[in-house]
Amino acid sequence: MGRILALDFGTKRTGIAVTDELQIIASGLTTIDTKDLLNFLQEYINKEVVELFVIGEPKQMDNTASQSEKYIKEFISKLQKNMPNIKIERVDERFTSKMAFQTMIDSGLKKKQRQNKALIDEISATLILQNYLYSK
Template sequence: MPTSQLEGFILNYVKEEPVERIVVGHPRQMNYEESENMVRIVPFVNRLRKLLPDIPIELVDERFTSVLAHQAMLQGGLKKKDRQNKALVDEISATIILQSYLESHR
């Protein structure tokens, strides 16, 4: 989904489904400093917090998720062409971020 459509998608989803919290990837560098992508993430998260004040928004470290996504794709037997699909890598990475969050809050 294009980033420009993400906010609207989330707002519509929250109207249709019960949502306890929203988990967002927190881009960090290897030394734990925030990456340059935070310039886009912070305003997005702040807008969501204003629009959805009753829903907590959690930032979760997303380091290594692309590597883990590629490993999962290899283990799943995906062809090289499919493994180069950035949208698919991002989708698997998002799943890994959510799994990581859920496992850390058992």
């Protein structure tokens, strides 16, 4: 059984989370500059077995696609060309950034640490992955 890797895609940086090999626990992996994302993923799958990418799907409150969706679709197209054997699923990511910020507060992080946008992206990816696991 391979890992599931989740992405909180952003135009500048992308949060990444991954499951254990049994696909039970979602953990934050890292945040990476989006321009380096494909190379990072290629290196990662050369070391680890990944069976699925879960990519956040940003939506407006009225359920329409957000403005960043076109960039995500472009990335997904590149991802499918480079890694055609790995399935891709989408998960609604509404409120994950707010939930990530609240998680930081609840865990006792100081204000300075909560301003770390990369950490928010990584926690958001973890929440996306947890939501996917719960829905399975």
